[in-house]
Amino acid sequence: MTAGRLSLLLLGLFVPVALLSLVVGEVPVSALLRDPYLARMLFMELRLPRLVLAAAAGTALGISGAALQGLLRNPLASPDILGTSAGAALGAVVTGYFLGFSGTLAMAGGGIAGALIALALLLLLAGRGASSTTLILAGVAISALGGAMMNLALALAASPFAFYDMMFWLLGSFADRSIDHVRIGLPAMIAGSALVLSAARGLDALALGEDVAATLGHDVRPMHRRIVGGSAIAVGGAVAVAGIIGFVGLIVPHLVRPLVRNRPGPALLPSAVAGAVLLVAADIVTRFPLNGKTLPIGVVTAMLGAPFFLWLILSRRGMPS
Amino acid sequence: MSGIIASGIARPHLEGPLDIAVARGEIVGLIGPNGSGKTTLLRALAGLTAGDGMIAVEGAPLDAMTSSERARQLVYMPAGRRVDWPMRADDIVALSGADADTVAAALARVGMAAFASRRVDTLSTGERARVLLARVLAGRGDWLLLDEPTANLDPGHELDVLALLREEAARGAGVLASFHNLALAERHCDRCVLMREGRVVADGPPAAVLTDANLAVVYGIARDGGGWRRSAS
16 A cells, blocks of 8 residues: 555544544533533633644654654664653653743753653664664663653652652643643644654665665665654654653554555654554543543553554564564 | 776775776676675775775766765665565565566566565565565666675576676676675686785686685685685695
């Protein structure tokens, strides 16, 4: 299947899921039909920003995961496993709680800077053309360090709510997001995703190694810069407004790639759309209270993603790293 | 100035300055023991490494060519047979930029037409090597820089590859390929370049390069009937 057709198909799937996400919630539809003012407020102030943010974050995580897997030629690469998301969360938390810039714009900037530092540190630690094992070890180390420092930062923060905020940062949420978050987060996620997408062309040739890609006329360095920079902007923006949401960037490319004949380049655009579908659907699930409590979205994606991750490990057993 | 002419090349692992030239229509065999600098030299000629010396393609300096100009003229194939994603054979060949007909023709030339829609991870190493060679042929570049194109192949397919390289030379391409099968290089190359410890130690017709003295010094082997034995050194 071509990337364009698959993206359109997934977009066709996105529309009903998006409409469902506008309808499902605590306030029943019948109440909204009776009160047009309430309906307008609810849609414009709460549900539409929530839908837009979930779709954009899914796009950012999906395309970043697909591009990082293609660039690093590693099926386990993704923003959460490589420590990019943890770096973004640490950057946003330090900016918001310690440097005193708690505005959405500053925290998004902190998130992007944190994501960029985490990715740069990863490439520095693992080196180019690193084996799967080295790369994942470096990612786990950065992820653990970033997560621990973020928890420490929140534990020491002067804010009385900081401890509760930890759950938001670690597990993510699209609840109570305002139009302000959309205004700041959306441009970052779109710009980052577009930058990543612009590097799609040379990714297939990279399957034969950097040398062959270079002799086929694909300059590897600009490709590196666009994917690393774009992922940092997209993931930094997503984490700053929605916290760390695991597994989306890991599993979406694996669902999409076989449908485009396992070519990493054409997998980018459909991974973006599929990420949006998955995250908007997961966000709908969080609205059904379990035992009177709503589920954090990171729990929903982890429950979907962790079994998939295990299957991925099992299917790679016996394969050379 | 015809052909690829490299002069005064120095790179890490190459004890330069080193000169080498490849003309249109010839197959040059690059031979030498493991670690003698064959791959380093091929990568330097493909423009993958920067360093001292001058490399010119038909009189045009490699440094001054854009990456797409280089891609049109120079085709490089590494010795590794690894493909990172389970892509289809025809998609691999299409990475050369060739259209569908050229891709199909190239796969047919290496005898892999029936495997066009197979995933490369389901092929044997030798079959994958032939698919990767089809990628080289489909590129239709004038200069083929091939690192061990016959590695992983059975004797029959080794001969097929040399026949294909001869066809490429006949259409006007220049071929520089490294080999470990000395008998194959001796029989099918127009010229051999022998390397040892990062230096070119002999360059000329195969019979003049693969002498008993050179084999003893460079490889530590001697002819023994149709094969080789370790020479006393």
